[in-house]
Amino acid sequence: MSKVTIMDHPLIQHKITMLRRKDTDVKEFRALANEIALLMGYEATRDLALNDIEVETPIALAKGKEVTKQVAVVPILRAGLGMVDAILSLIPSAKVGHIGLYRDHETLEPVEYYCKLPNEIDKRTVIVVDPMLATGGSATAAINFIKQRGAKKIKFMCLIAAPEGIEALTEAHPDVDIYIGAVDERLNENGYIVPGLGDAGDRLFGTL
Numbered sequence: 561m562s563k564v565t566i567m568d569h570p571l572i573q574h575k576i577t578m579l580r581r582k583d584t585d586v587k588e589f590r591a592l593a594n595e596i597a598l599l600m601g602y603e604a605t606r607d608l609a610l611n612d613i614e615v616e617t618p619i620a621l622a623k624g625k626e627v628t629k630q631v632a633v634v635p636i637l638r639a640g641l642g643m644v645d646a647i648l649s650l651i652p653s654a655k656v657g658h659i660g661l662y663r664d665h666e667t668l669e670p671v672e673y674y675c676k677l678p679n680e681i682d683k684r685t686v687i688v689v690d691p692m693l694a695t696g697g698s699a700t701a702a703i704n705f706i707k708q709r710g711a712k713k714i715k716f717m718c719l720i721a722a723p724e725g726i727e728a729l730t731e732a733h734p735d736v737d738i739y740i741g742a743v744d745e746r747l748n749e750n751g752y753i754v755p756g757l758g759d760a761g762d763r764l765f766g767t768l
C-alpha cells in the first residue's frame with residue numbers, strides 16, 4: 561500500500577497559504593513553489609540509498625556516506641517544472657526527465673504529448689513532481705508511462721491534493737509513495753481543487 565505523507569511542517573503550511581492567495585503574483589508564486597518543494601524534498605529523500613565512502617580530512621581519514629547518483633526527477637509538464645530546481649538543489653547529480661500531459665478540459669482525461677527520460681531509469685529512484693493532484697488522472701497516467709519505460713522505484717510529490725486524487729493514485733499505483741503539502745476539501749464540477757489555488761500552470765507561467 562502507498563505510504564501517504566502529508567506535510568505538517570509550519571513553514572510548509574505558511575507558504576502554501578501564501579501560494580493560494582489570488583493576489584500572489586507570478587514571481588512570488590514561483591519562489592514559493594520552489595521553497596515548498598525544497599522543504600518537501602527533504603522528507604521525500606529521507607530513505608535515499610547511500611554508499612559508504614572515505615574522505616580525507618586535514619587530520620585523518622573519515623568514514624562517511626554518499627548519496628548514490630541514481631536519482632531522477634520527472635516534472636509533469638507544465639506546472640511540475642516549478643518544483644524541479646528545488647530537487648536539483650538538494651541532489652545536484654539527479655537527472656531530469658520530462659513528461660508532457662495536459663488535461664482535456666472537456667473530458668478531464670490526460671493526453672500525453674511528450675516523454676523523455678534519463679537512461680537507466682530502472683536503476684533510479686524517480687521523483688515525479690506536479691503541484692496539483694486533482695482527479696489523479698495526470699499523475700496516474702504519467703506514472704504508467706514511466707513504469708512502461710522500466711522504472712521500479714517511484715515517488716510522487718505534489719503541493720495540493722484533493723481526496724479524490726489521493727484515492728485514485730493510491731489505487732492505481734499502490735507501490736508509489738506520495739508526499740503532499742496540503743489536502744483540500746474536494747473537486748468542483750470543472751475538476752478544480754477547492755479551495756486549491758486555481759490553475760497551477762497559469763499561475764506559474766503567467767498565462768492567465
Ligand code: PRP
Nearest residue numbers: 637638639662663694695696697698761
Ligand atoms: C494540471 C496540474 C496537473 C493536473 C492535475 O495540469 O499541473 O498536471 O492538472 O489534474 P488531474 O489530477 O485531474 O489530472 P494541466 O492539465 O492544467 O496542464 P498544464 O500544467 O499544462 O497547465
Ligand code: URA
Nearest residue numbers: 694752753758759760
Ligand atoms: N489543475 C490545476 O492546475 N488546478 C486544479 O485545481 C486542478 C487541476
